[in-house]
Amino acid sequence: MVVGAGLAGVRSVEALRARGFDGTITLIGEEPHRPYDRPPLSKAVLAGELDSTFVDTDLDALRVSFRPGVLGKGLRPGVVETTEGEIPYDGLVIATGAVPVKLIGDGPQHVLRTIDDALRLRELFQPGAKVVIVGAGWIGAEVATAARRAGCDVVVLEAGEAPLAVAVGAEVGRFTTPWYEEAGVELRLSTRVAVVEQGRLRLADGSSIDADVVVTGIGVRPAVSWLAGSGLKLSDGVVTDEHLRTNLPNVVAVGDCAAWWSRRYGRRMRVEHWDTALGAPEVAAATILGEDAVYDPVPYFWSEQFGRMVQYAGHHPVAERWVTRGDPRRDAKWSVCWLTGDDRLAAILTVDRPKDLVQGRRLVEGGQRLDVERLMDPGSTLRDCAIT
Incomplete structure (x- = not known):
């Protein structure tokens, strides 16, 4: 059974079949859509160049029982509890990804994680609309690029000293600061948001900024709350060894929710990038089928901005x-x-x-x-x- 129908989930199905597994595979996913790629959401989809990014795979040919719109609710040995009842398993791949962090407040705020998020934002990015983006990380920069290209009045608020400070450090991140001004985007550094209100954001210094559209891009958390009390070891994700094996028998984890041990770097890592979702399922499938495989990549990521x-x-x-x-x-x-x-x-x-x-x-x-x-x-x- 595979819980999570993103790229990591569907690639796990493909890897199991490619290795000769001929048994029943059930794939459940929270969203009502077929599996799709996420990187184009903040790029081609937001820019209006694509309307969908479905993964090119034939689930019928793979003989998969695909159940969209079904959530995992709990786990006990041999059984996944879902919103549609209990589903037994002999082997389990956890690929539930991550969920965006939101700001405090009852004002409307948007995130960019799903195809529906991207299409909704694309509709809101109208010429002259004031778009305030919280966070100058990878996603914040890409959303700012798309909003500005659509003719919006764009302001980016960043709590750190520089764009990409968390990703690459403030000293290197500062090299990207001029890109915002060149693109006609107002960048405010060392600026914290206290609360999102209707039509504006209240800042930590007591001032406020008006906004027609608020986009929050301050990071994600692994989607593992449904596993609480299962006996599965959790620490910033599902804890695995270098084989992507968890502490429970016949259970592996892949993608954004997996905190795996890297032999290369001698530490536990959780990497929220497309390359991880693409490559880790090969090892997870091998492990769950009893093969000896190690996941130890050089992490890779790309971003198109300004x-x-x-x-x-x-x-x-x-x-x-x-x-x-x-x-x-x-x-x-x-x-x-x-x-x-x-x-x-x-x-x-x-x-x-x-x-x-x-x-x-x-x-x-x-x-x-x-x-x-x-x-x-x-x-x-x-x-x-x-x-x-």
């Missing part, structure tokens, strides 16, 4: 310092490389430098020591910076 392609690979918190390739304050295309103490690449962020991303990701995977002086030359290729 006409730029921003890509990230690795895990920079394990680094001791960072250097740039190109000057982010002057050049249109640049990269930031995070290095360990022995000059190995821990992570890389690229802006319109796709070759840097591809080669950098391989260097993170390979763990080679680098010639740092050569690395800082944007005219050199990253693969040639490895010390052999």
Whole structure:
């Protein structure tokens, strides 16, 4: 049985069949839709270029009993309790994803997590509408891009010192600050929201800002409340080992809700990116079928914001310092490389430098020591910076 019909859930079904599992598979999902991809929601769908992002898979051919609009309510050994009754299982894949965090207040606020969210926001993004976005992270920047492109008057409120401060650190995030002004977006840093009211937001300093549309993009939490009391170990998600195996027999977890152990980084990680939902199900399926497989990727993510392609690979918190390739304050295309103490690449962020991303990701995977002086030359290729 698979609980959660997002990308991680449907890829788990595909992986089970690809490995020869011929038994019954039941797939339940909270939404009334077929499984679909989420990354285009804040990009092509919000921009009006797509109306749907359904995953190209044939559930009938996979012989799946798909039950949309069904929620998991509880778990006990061998049984998932749902809004449509109890469903027994021999093996269970938990892929319930995450839910957006909302601000305090009874005023209307929108989030961007589902296809319905994206289509609703697209209707509201009308020329001249005042859109206030709370949070200058990945989603906040992409929503601001779409709203501005639609002709809205856009203000972004960020509690931190810089955009992307949580994702990549304030020092690196500051390099993206000018993008907002260039796009005609007002960015207010170190600004906290106290409460969302009807037609406005009350700020922590006592002032307020009017808004026709409020979009909250301050993060998500793993959707695991339905598992409380099940005996499953929970800590910022469903706790798994490097095989994506939980502490309960024949139960694995994948995607945004899984807090898995990384051998590569020596720590528990929960990565809320499309690449995780795509890759983890292969390991989860292998594990639940009794095979020996390890999930230990180099995390990867991309964002399209203000006409730029921003890509990230690795895990920079394990680094001791960072250097740039190109000057982010002057050049249109640049990269930031995070290095360990022995000059190995821990992570890389690229802006319109796709070759840097591809080669950098391989260097993170390979763990080679680098010639740092050569690395800082944007005219050199990253693969040639490895010390052999």
